[in-house]
Amino acid sequence: MNGPFAFTLALGDDALIAAQRLAEWTTRAPEMEEDIALANIALDQLGAARLLLSYAGELEGAGRDEDALAYLREDREFRNCLLVELPNGDFAVTMAKLLVLSAYQLPLYTALAGCPDERLAAIGAKARKESAYHLDHATLWVKRLGDGTEESHRRMQSGIDQVWPYAHELFAARPDTPVDPATLRAEFDAAVGAVLAEATIAVPDSGWAPAGGRDGVHTEHLSYLLAEMQVLHRAHPGAHW
């Protein structure tokens, strides 16, 4: 895979798989407002995914459109980070995942907005506004749960502990790409560190750093997610509303 294609595909896959996971909360969120919130955030992620995958298909030049890339690839062909494919867990785990994802996507899209590739710059400029709102939302909940009751604190700390090892993969150096994710780590650490401190949540020991998503080596969770996401399109090729 060439550099720009692989980079754009990875970002599109992050957004697509995050959207699919978040959508699983629909009708199951702890309150009505949160049901609407998670569905809206999923919709934003899906919007970014469609733009990124459409552009990735053009960069590849093999005639694959957004649907071909989303619905007709096998698990080993996906390039999303492991973080987004992890199961939702309880609400605190989901908010921990959203905090890490949005605190990564915000500086990433912001940097992308200034890159020389006009298409990626336009997508970045658009998506960063939405990521900022997602980060605000996750921040509110992590603080509320972390600095809440004994039980909510225990669950929030557990959520961060479960998710944190998967944050490191996001910032693996890719110096040949429009934005090297390694350059975003300091901003991420500062933003998330401030939120966790106010939430009275301890930053976990970062010794374990599972990775492989960018090379197509995923957890078993992705395969089940794809089976559900792709079944209709594969059973009825070309189906539309």
Add this chain to the structure above:
Amino acid sequence: MPTPGRTGEPRSRVVAPVTGAREAVAAVVDPEIRVVTIDDLGVLRSVQEDPGTGRVVVTITPTYTGCPAMDVIRADIRRALAAAGHPDAEVRTVHSPAWSTDWISDAGRAKLAAAGIAPPAPVRRDGVVALALAVRCPRCGSPETEQISRFGSTACKALWRCRACAEPFDHVKAL
């Protein structure tokens, strides 16, 4: 195409008879907030004629990346132009510059408020964090309001409540 849900609703979303391409497109109503046009919202960026082919080229931009109304808006634009004598129009979607609620026209803001939807405050340009301004109740005008939900019935809205008249209302989030 789905059939109209209410009896008597016109099939075309064009609000008035028009002849010019620009007027035809500007009159297309937003499918989710049906009191404003895509021109009021700033979704419509330009209507131009290709000098070579004579085809009308319409450029639009989404409010949010995942806005599910875009497909309907494209179809409505083509239908409005066909009715105005331009059956082979092209609709292009651009993402840069990114849409901002500052592009909602004064007329659009007045229409939103009249429909019970609080329009957005101007977006601060000099900082990352938006200043929390009081949102006035679109029904009674009171500034004594509170946010119920940060997200609402469409991607661009949040749900608020007035503490004075106790009515809930939609608010278009500043973006």
